[in-house]
Amino acid sequence: MAQDSLLMVSISGPDRPGILAALTRVIQDYEIEILDIQQASLQQTIGLHMLLKFNAARQSPDSAIKDLLFEANLLFSAIPAPSLNSHRCWQKKMQMSR
Numbered sequence: 001m002a003q004d005s006l007l008m009v010s011i012s013g014p015d016r017p018g019i020l021a022a023l024t025r026v027i028q029d030y031e032i033e034i035l036d037i038q039q040a041s042l043q044q045t046i047g048l049h050m051l052l053k054f055n056a057a058r059q060s061p062d063s064a065i066k067d068l069l070f071e072a073n074l075l076f077s078a079i080p081a082p083s084l085n086s087h088r089c090w091q092k093k094m095q096m097s098r
Contacts, residue, residue: 005054005061006035009068013076015046026071027052030064 011023020039027034027050036051054061 007052007054007061007065009048009050009052011046011048011072013046015041015044019046019075020048022071022075023048023050023068026064026067030067031055032064 009023011019024034033053033055034050035053036049038047038049040047054064
């Protein structure tokens with residue numbers, strides 16, 4: 001008898017529109033069930049946690065995991081890292097708002 005597999009996916013990086021949509025597109029393509037999902041955005045950084053359930057009778061998780069990793073790599077490697085100058089500007093802005 002085949003068993004279901006669970007996978008906890010945790011992703012963090014610079015926030016921008018389309019991250020959740022791109023990842024859930026892969027999840028939908030593989031007909032994976034999302035058991036739980038949490039998303040937080042803090043200081044232009046996203047934290048995304050999903051508990052996924054793979055139905056063993058329908059698919060192997062290996063291909064889906066590969067595609068999720070590939071999609072996450074595309075999403076986050078295309079975003080330039082913040083510069084030291086932008087961080088200093090942010091620090092000044094935060095000090096002025098106090």
